[in-house]
Amino acid sequence: xxxxxxxxxxxxxxxxxxxxxxxxxxxxxxxxxxxxxxxxxxxxxxxxxxxxxxxxxxxxxxxxxxxxxxxxxxxxxxxxxxxxxxxxxxxxxxxxxxxxxxxxxxxxxxxxxxxxxxxxxxxxxxxxxxxxxxxxxxxxxxxxxxxxxxxxxxxxxxxxxxxx
Numbered sequence: 001x002x003x004x005x006x007x008x009x010x011x012x013x014x015x016x017x018x019x020x021x022x023x024x025x026x027x028x029x030x031x032x033x034x035x036x037x038x039x040x041x042x043x044x045x046x047x048x049x050x051x052x053x054x055x056x057x058x059x060x061x062x063x064x065x066x067x068x069x070x071x072x073x074x075x076x077x078x079x080x081x082x083x084x085x086x087x088x089x090x091x092x093x094x095x096x097x098x099x100x101x102x103x104x105x106x107x108x109x110x111x112x113x114x115x116x117x118x119x120x121x122x123x124x125x126x127x128x129x130x131x132x133x134x135x136x137x138x139x140x141x142x143x144x145x146x147x148x149x150x151x152x153x154x155x156x157x158x159x160x161x162x163x164x
Contacts, residue, residue, distance in 0.1 A: 031102070032057065033064040036072040043073070043091055044081060058100055065095075066104045067126060074122045089116045105130065118151035120144065128156060 034057070041047055042054035057063070070092065077083040077091065092113055096103055103109050112125035120128075124144050128137045136155045139145055148156040 031062040031064050033066065034069065036069050036076065039065065039069060039073045039095070040076050043077065043095065058098060061100060063098075063101045064104070065101060067109065067130065070103065070109065071123055071126055085116050085119070085122070088122060089113055092122075115148070115151050115153075119147045120151055124148070128153060131155075 037050075038054050038057070041050040042058055045051040074088055074092070077088055083091065092109075095101065096106075096109065108126070108129040111129040112122060115125035115129065116122050121144070124139075124141070128148060131137050134155075136157055137148075137153075138157050138159045140159050142158050145156050145158050
């Protein structure tokens with residue numbers, strides 16, 4: 001089977017015109033959901049070609065970012081790039097401020113970012129902020145429970161011990 005002409009190109013060619021052409025023709029006016037690697041390239045810029053493609057995408061298209069992509073991006077930025085809680089919160093605040101970006105469940109994400117100010121880990125903050133209204137969030141992580149309570153969350157508790 002012969003690949004379409006757009007895929008049949010020289011490896012040394014700049015991929016940006018192909019990206020732009022594909023996006024303009026295939027996704028014109030549609031929202032595009034992005035993977036973690038696209039968000040990381042945009043934020044970190046460690047691969048110039050991919051960073052430029054991500055910048056072009058975010059500048060020209062409506063972008064959807066899921067909560068799972070944010071969670072994974074947070075993990076990558078902390079573990080691989082050494083960002084601390086303050087830096088991560090600033091990066092995510094700027095990312096979510098891009099006019100083309102829509103994030104899944106924005107109120108929960110905003111609440112999670114606010115909890116990080118109180119020392120709650122971003123992933124834990126996302127979990128607790130995403131629970132249904134009225135649900136108590138339980139954890140074996142007593143340190144998290146203490147931080148969440150200090151942040152004003154009364155609906156967080158340690159899993160009760162069971163005697164055997």
